[in-house]
Amino acid sequence: MTQIKVGKHNLEISNPEKVLFPENGITKLDLVNYYKKISKYILSHVKDRPVTLNRYPNGIGKKNFYQKDASDFFPDWIKQIKITKKEGGSYDAPICNNSASLVYFANLANITPHIWLSKIKQLGKPDRMIFDLDTSNDKFDDVKFAARRIKDFFEKELNFTPFLITTGSTGLHVVISLKPEYKLDEVRKASQKIANKLAEQFGNKL
Numbered sequence: 585m586t587q588i589k590v591g592k593h594n595l596e597i598s599n600p601e602k603v604l605f606p607e608n609g610i611t612k613l614d615l616v617n618y619y620k621k622i623s624k625y626i627l628s629h630v631k632d633r634p635v636t637l638n639r640y641p642n643g644i645g646k647k648n649f650y651q652k653d654a655s656d657f658f659p660d661w662i663k664q665i666k667i668t669k670k671e672g673g674s675y676d677a678p679i680c681n682n683s684a685s686l687v688y689f690a691n692l693a694n695i696t697p698h699i700w701l702s703k704i705k706q707l708g709k710p711d712r713m714i715f716d717l718d719t720s721n722d723k724f725d726d727v728k729f730a731a732r733r734i735k736d737f738f739e740k741e742l743n744f745t746p747f748l749i750t751t752g753s754t755g756l757h758v759v760i761s762l763k764p765e766y767k768l769d770e771v772r773k774a775s776q777k778i779a780n781k782l783a784e785q786f787g788n789k790l
Contacts, residue, residue: 586613590620593661593684597691604643604693612693619690623683630686632703634665634677637694644695651692654678662688665704679704701771706764710771713762715779718755727756733786734758737778 586600600613619626637651653675654664663679680686680697689697701710715734717727731748738744738760749757762771 590684616690630680633699636698638696709764711764713760715758
């Protein structure tokens with residue numbers, strides 16, 4: 585057990601030497617320190633949004649699982665928000681609003697946190713639209729081509745300025761900031777129409 589201080593919190597890191605990335609020898613403590621180091625950059629993207637933890641308790645390449653609800657053992661300084669399910673019932677989703685929360689989740693082998701498209705003040709009304717691009721044939725040029733076409737469409741047709749996020753080795757997210765005025769289904773339908781239009785126009789060039 586290793587203890588580290590993050591802000592005003594002292595966090596215990598369990599199994600710090602457990603290897604999560606076998607090919608590189610990256611341990612859980614390495615992951616924790618990485619998230620602590622980049623927290624000032626990543627928090628602006630995850631703050632005030634419900635987060636789903638993508639946990640790999642036995643390392644990358646082994647079985648993972650998604651955790652949407654906050655566990656009973658989570659410390660009380662980790663913010664939570666009650667989410668009502670469409671099928672009935674509810675659950676308490678964790679919020680990652682500070683460096684200590686980010687590090688705490690890393691200690692749970694949360695390698696890739698997944699955040700909502702909306703913030704807690706406007707749940708169900710996204711403030712961003714994301715086009716998730718990836719390739720199954722390792723042709724990153726195809727991903728870059730698609731990203732440029734989406735960028736051109738939003739800049740020339742709609743006067744929006746997208747920004748880009750890398751995801752893994754061959755993936756890109758093209759992100760468009762929105763005013764939280766429309767429901768998730770409306771944003772989803774709009775993005776689908778745009779994707780279909782661009783696929784019809786440029787699909788034969790990939």
